[in-house]
Amino acid sequence: MYKLLKTCGRAKRGEFHTPHGVIQTPVFMNVGTIAAIKGALSTEDLERVKCQVELSNTYHLHVRPGDEIIKKLGGLHKFMVWDKPILTDSGGFQVFSLTTLRKITEEGVYFSSHVDGRKIFMGPEESMRIQSNLGSTIAMAFDECIGIPAERTYVENSVARTTRWLERCKKEMARLNSLDDTINKQQMLFGINQGATYEDIRIEHAKRIAEMDLDGYAIGGLAVGESHAEMYHIIEEVVPYLPQNKPTYLMGVGTPENILEAVERGVDFFDCVLPSRNGRHAHVYTNAGKLNLMNAKYELDERPIDETCTCPACSRYSRAYIRHLFKAKEMLAMRLCVLHNLHFFNTMMEEIRQAMDEDRFPQYKKEKLEGFRRNGM
Amino acid sequence: MYKLLKTCGRAKRGEFHTPHGVIQTPVFMNVGTIAAIKGALSTEDLERVKCQVELSNTYHLHVRPGDEIIKKLGGLHKFMVWDKPILTDSGGFQVFSLTTLRKITEEGVYFSSHVDGRKIFMGPEESMRIQSNLGSTIAMAFDECIGIPAERTYVENSVARTTRWLERCKKEMARLNSLDDTINKQQMLFGINQGATYEDIRIEHAKRIAEMDLDGYAIGGLAVGESHAEMYHIIEEVVPYLPQNKPTYLMGVGTPENILEAVERGVDFFDCVLPSRNGRHAHVYTNAGKLNLMNAKYELDERPIDETCTCPACSRYSRAYIRHLFKAKEMLAMRLCVLHNLHFFNTMMEEIRQAMDEDRFPQYKKEKLEGFRRNGM
Ligand SMILES: [Zn+2]
Numbered sequence: 001m002y003k004l005l006k007t008c009g010r011a012k013r014g015e016f017h018t019p020h021g022v023i024q025t026p027v028f029m030n031v032g033t034i035a036a037i038k039g040a041l042s043t044e045d046l047e048r049v050k051c052q053v054e055l056s057n058t059y060h061l062h063v064r065p066g067d068e069i070i071k072k073l074g075g076l077h078k079f080m081v082w083d084k085p086i087l088t089d090s091g092g093f094q095v096f097s098l099t100t101l102r103k104i105t106e107e108g109v110y111f112s113s114h115v116d117g118r119k120i121f122m123g124p125e126e127s128m129r130i131q132s133n134l135g136s137t138i139a140m141a142f143d144e145c146i147g148i149p150a151e152r153t154y155v156e157n158s159v160a161r162t163t164r165w166l167e168r169c170k171k172e173m174a175r176l177n178s179l180d181d182t183i184n185k186q187q188m189l190f191g192i193n194q195g196a197t198y199e200d201i202r203i204e205h206a207k208r209i210a211e212m213d214l215d216g217y218a219i220g221g222l223a224v225g226e227s228h229a230e231m232y233h234i235i236e237e238v239v240p241y242l243p244q245n246k247p248t249y250l251m252g253v254g255t256p257e258n259i260l261e262a263v264e265r266g267v268d269f270f271d272c273v274l275p276s277r278n279g280r281h282a283h284v285y286t287n288a289g290k291l292n293l294m295n296a297k298y299e300l301d302e303r304p305i306d307e308t309c310t311c312p313a314c315s316r317y318s319r320a321y322i323r324h325l326f327k328a329k330e331m332l333a334m335r336l337c338v339l340h341n342l343h344f345f346n347t348m349m350e351e352i353r354q355a356m357d358e359d360r361f362p363q364y365k366k367e368k369l370e371g372f373r374r375n376g377m
Numbered sequence: 378m379y380k381l382l383k384t385c386g387r388a389k390r391g392e393f394h395t396p397h398g399v400i401q402t403p404v405f406m407n408v409g410t411i412a413a414i415k416g417a418l419s420t421e422d423l424e425r426v427k428c429q430v431e432l433s434n435t436y437h438l439h440v441r442p443g444d445e446i447i448k449k450l451g452g453l454h455k456f457m458v459w460d461k462p463i464l465t466d467s468g469g470f471q472v473f474s475l476t477t478l479r480k481i482t483e484e485g486v487y488f489s490s491h492v493d494g495r496k497i498f499m500g501p502e503e504s505m506r507i508q509s510n511l512g513s514t515i516a517m518a519f520d521e522c523i524g525i526p527a528e529r530t531y532v533e534n535s536v537a538r539t540t541r542w543l544e545r546c547k548k549e550m551a552r553l554n555s556l557d558d559t560i561n562k563q564q565m566l567f568g569i570n571q572g573a574t575y576e577d578i579r580i581e582h583a584k585r586i587a588e589m590d591l592d593g594y595a596i597g598g599l600a601v602g603e604s605h606a607e608m609y610h611i612i613e614e615v616v617p618y619l620p621q622n623k624p625t626y627l628m629g630v631g632t633p634e635n636i637l638e639a640v641e642r643g644v645d646f647f648d649c650v651l652p653s654r655n656g657r658h659a660h661v662y663t664n665a666g667k668l669n670l671m672n673a674k675y676e677l678d679e680r681p682i683d684e685t686c687t688c689p690a691c692s693r694y695s696r697a698y699i700r701h702l703f704k705a706k707e708m709l710a711m712r713l714c715v716l717h718n719l720h721f722f723n724t725m726m727e728e729i730r731q732a733m734d735e736d737r738f739p740q741y742k743k744e745k746l747e748g749f750r751r752n753g754m
């Protein structure tokens with residue numbers, strides 16, 4: 001159940017009640033692809049960096065260790081030892097981006113595993129069954145994520161099929177949630193808006209899925225090659241047609257700047273691999289922009305990554321030390337930077353919520369962006 | 378200052394007072410080669426696994442980031458953020474095992490860096506200066522670590538030179554400790570006994586260095602290819618000639634069984650890369666022997682690595698989860714196993730001390746070894 005606490009223009013401040021606790025929004029979900037956060041972080045660490053929602057990838061877990069194994073072990077929450085909300089994606093994005101030899105039919109998608117080449121079929125029912133085995137809090141509908149640019153006719157047909165798939169997802173989830181041995185019988189379903197950069201297709205699709213009374217709505221198929229301006233434009237066009245009294249999730253986005261812009265346009269759920277991927281490459285976020293800790297100028301820098309940060313890395317270690325760890329190829333380097341970056345994103349979301357609670361989001365956003373631009377984030 | 382609290386046969390239970398706090402012995406020192414513990418562990422983690430002494434490698438730190446850099450940053454304690462004791466080795470072992478193109482002269486050793494091939498000279502004075510720059514609690518004397526087997530004449534000449542080098546080390550350290558800008562003016566020096574497997578050379582050398590009134594004495598050049606029986610024999614021969622009222626350190630040893638046997642023979646300082654190296658390869662220690670978590674039989678095993686363990690890994694995660702992390706090549710797998718293994722070694726030392734305090738070390742040792750042999754450690 002979503003409770004809209006406050007708005008500021010289109011920006012939404014909400015509370016999403018789930019079987020695994022309440023999510024305060026806007027929220028950034030922390031990506032733990034294959035039931036682990038890259039950079040040697042554990043779920044214990046996620047608690048330390050103020051993570052509210054962990055996000056795992058259905059396709060990856062289906063391939064390894066297998067969703068049946070995870071079900072036997074009591075589901076993803078028990079497996080990872082995480083009692084807060086978990087969102088699983090549908091597998092669609094990975095099927096379309098990672099695998100080869102695929103064939104899309106009305107039924108679903110045929111493809112080969114990126115690990116061992118094994119032939120796999122996944123359609124709406126399979127995706128729902130896998131996510132039900134994982135027992136995540138929120139399951140995502142199985143959709144086709146279309147690359148940009150794309151032919152109008154292709155997009156029309158694909159979106160129509162994605163709608164039909166969504167109906168099948170909803171039906172299958174209802175069935176699964178009613179079974180005796182289902183791990184999370186209150187699993188929630190989010191639908192996904194598609195339509196590439198065609199506003200009219202996006203809007204028609206948004207209207208269509210809004211009628212289906214799902215637990216939340218995502219905008220998918222963005223941040224796949226279009227410009228930021230195009231992305232913001234699509235968000236502006238689509239958000240008015242998605243239910244305001246439901247979570248609005250912008251999938252796979254993005255930079256701190258992208259998040260601030262999207263919050264202003266009515267989005268309140270985010271996820272992105274940037275903080276952990278950048279952290280593993282010595283790129284760290286600060287309120288004065290991004291730093292590359294490999295830079296020689298940090299060799300004797302005794303300051304923490306960000307002097308205002310209270311994360312486990314900044315509360316103890318210097319830039320000089322972390323830079324040395326990267327140079328020496330020590331795994332600890334990545335761990336410290338990923339801890340910092342996730343803490344940075346989660347803290348920014350906390351600040352956004354507080355700014356909205358205090359009716360000063362536009363000012364907060366302006367100042368935050370000015371800070372970033374000092375160093376060029 | 379070393380205080381012998383108790384003996385049990387030759388086994389020693391002591392307290393070593395250092396400028397960075399008291400070390401309870403017998404003690405296992407945790408290896409952080411290049412100012413980081415392999416497996417993405419930080420000094421904060423070392424505190425959680427009950428580490429008393431961190432050990433860093435002089436040669437590695439001289440090459441990268443450079444001891445001058447570390448001195449500018451306030452020394453190794455400040456660099457790594459660790460206020461407990463640190464022991465640095467002399468660089469000798471790495472010079473003889475890692476580098477190429479070396480030439481040994483009376484002055485010292487000429488060799489090429491294993492990182493960039495740069496030509497480096499290191500002798501007793503250089504080693505002392507580097508360790509003084511690092512500011513470690515305990516510095517090790519610069520010696521030649523002789524491989525086994527070795528020609529008697531070679532060993533005689535080498536050991537005589539190692540003794541001359543030790544005199545130079547002592548003199549240089551006294552000079553360095555008296556300088557104004559020295560980081561740790563109370564740096565301590567341990568001498569190293571050598572002599573390959575020649576008992577008489579070992580004993581003569583032990584007598585010779587015992588006269589020099591150093592802060593502690595190490596037995597070096599073991600665990601380099603000889604059998605366990607040969608190693609135990611040499612320890613038995615040498616220990617009676619090393620001062621009982623000083624720390625007795627067996628370098629680079631070893632397995633839990635090796636440690637128990639050496640404690641019985643009068644050793645009370647240990648260090649070894651085994652717990653972290655094995656942990657990174659899914660080999661974990663338990664009181665019932667070693668496990669290989671890659672084994673298929675752990676796929677659905679919901680137990681922690683060791684049901685009696687209170688480490689950060691065992692208090693939260695299952696064998697099945699950690700096995701999955703290894704299969705998925707997630708760094709977290711290594712981290713959890715290294716945390717467990719170091720905790721296991723440090724806890725065993727704690728148990729040894731307690732058993733000695735309660736006059737039941739022989740019984741403790743017997744039961745511990747029986748437990749290990751159940752699974753074959
Ligand atoms: Zn930080």
Ligand SMILES: [Zn+2]
Pocket residue numbers: 682683686687688689690691692716717718720
């Ligand atoms: Zn453990």
